[in-house]
Amino acid sequence: MMDAKRFEALADAFGADVRRWPDVERDDARRFIDQHPAAARAIVARADALDNMLWASPAPEPSEALRERIMAAAPGPTGRRPSGPRTWRWLVGAGVGGLLAASCALGLAVGVAVAPTALAQADRIGPADPINEAARFLREPADATEG
Amino acid sequence: MRERFADPDEELVIRAGRGDQGAVRALIAAKLPRLLALARRLLGDTAEAEDVAQETFIKAWRFAPRWRPGEAKFDTWLHRVALNLCYDRLRRRRRMSAEPPPDAVDEGPGPDRRLHADDIGRRVDGALAALPDRQQEAIVLCHYQELGNIEAADLMGVSVEALESLLSRGRRALRAALADLAAGA
Numbered sequence: 001m002m003d004a005k006r007f008e009a010l011a012d013a014f015g016a017d018v019r020r021w022p023d024v025e026r027d028d029a030r031r032f033i034d035q036h037p038a039a040a041r042a043i044v045a046r047a048d049a050l051d052n053m054l055w056a057s058p059a060p061e062p063s064e065a066l067r068e069r070i071m072a073a074a075p076g077p078t079g080r081r082p083s084g085p086r087t088w089r090w091l092v093g094a095g096v097g098g099l100l101a102a103s104c105a106l107g108l109a110v111g112v113a114v115a116p117t118a119l120a121q122a123d124r125i126g127p128a129d130p131i132n133e134a135a136r137f138l139r140e141p142a143d144a145t146e147g
Numbered sequence: 148m149r150e151r152f153a154d155p156d157e158e159l160v161i162r163a164g165r166g167d168q169g170a171v172r173a174l175i176a177a178k179l180p181r182l183l184a185l186a187r188r189l190l191g192d193t194a195e196a197e198d199v200a201q202e203t204f205i206k207a208w209r210f211a212p213r214w215r216p217g218e219a220k221f222d223t224w225l226h227r228v229a230l231n232l233c234y235d236r237l238r239r240r241r242r243m244s245a246e247p248p249p250d251a252v253d254e255g256p257g258p259d260r261r262l263h264a265d266d267i268g269r270r271v272d273g274a275l276a277a278l279p280d281r282q283q284e285a286i287v288l289c290h291y292q293e294l295g296n297i298e299a300a301d302l303m304g305v306s307v308e309a310l311e312s313l314l315s316r317g318r319r320a321l322r323a324a325l326a327d328l329a330a331g332a
Contacts, residue, residue, distance in 0.1 A: 013314040015290060022296050022307065049329055050322050054290055056264065057271040059184040066183075066197050067175055070204040074171040075164060075211065 002028040004036065008043045016048035156221040157214075164211030175204070178222070181292060182229050188287045189233045191276050199236070203229045223298055226288070230302060237280070267328060274324035282317030285310055 007029060014021045018029050033040040156177075162170035182203055186196035206228050207221075214221070275283055281303070288299040289310075300310040322329070 009311075009315065012318055013311045014296070015318075020289070020293070020295075022311075050318060050325075051290070053267070053325055053328055054271060054275075054286075054321070056267040057188070057275065057291075058265075058268045059180065059291075060187045060193055060196065062179045062183050062200070063197070066201065067179065070175055070179065070201055071171065073201075073205050074168075074175075074208045075166045077166040077168060 002032045004032075004039055004043070007032045007040065011043045011047040015051045016044045017051070154216065154220045154222075157216045160211050160214045160221050161216070163208070164214055171208075174207075178225055179204070181222075182225060185226065185229055185287060185292055186233055188272075188275065188291060189230075189284065190236060191272070195236060199229055199232045202232055220298075223294075223302065226292065226294070226302055230284075270325060270328060271321075274321050277324065278317050278320055281305075282313050282320065285313035286317045286321070289314055 002025065006025075010021050010025060010029060018026055018033075021029055156174070159170045159174050159177075163174055179200060182200045183196055186199035187193055190196050190199070203225060207225060210224075275286065278286070284303060285299065288294045288302060289296065292299075294302070296307050296310055300307045303310065303313075305313070
């Protein structure tokens, strides 16, 4: 059987509306109200005052622009895939892939053209060397696809 | 075997996943205000809340064609996604600055200031934003989003008893912070 202390604890936590209290305690709470109407009324009134005050916090109204952006990203009638971050990731990935392919082709061409000289000067190749730069780029493409 | 529960959104989600524009519009109409309100109250910033709502829907659209009825309620799933996006933003914000959120200003009533509905709303928002994060989340989920205690506790990853404690402490703090409004009502 529920006592006043438990009834008050529930009202303090879940507010005045008994329908929002835990399922398993609702029947006991209703019995408490029937048996102790005055005490229950005082406790519920106190919780109700706070509930009403909390509802003064305004809920924002979604703008038409936001609705349209969300609508535009939705699946289309013919199975069009939603646009959004994944599409962007695919595009960025494709761009990086293209860049990598171009870099490889450029690197191969440069390698063929300068190989004899580069091999001869291998000990003197520093970080600013174009082949080293291309190699570094090839090692670090993953960062460009994240985010 | 898991018990099959009724999900009021099930049919709409399945239709939206097939590209039914009426179902898409109905889901936006039903869920967008709720998600926007959730994010606005947790983040205290309307623009960020709009970003969270939009990102949540983009994930939902991607998820809808693969929706398996009975695994989770769609509304709970949406709340989980939106909450996680809010947590990410709050974590980033904490790392960047210790400043309070931009819209969450609790100015207090002032000696001769008449309180209008907007003022009261701002006071409540300010008091809510001043609560410890977990108490604020508990109140937003249970009071404003009107989720059941089991659902809210599950979303927050706490027991039902812990949720009740968070709600009690949060509401007590709000009652104290807004005592002057209650007295003047």
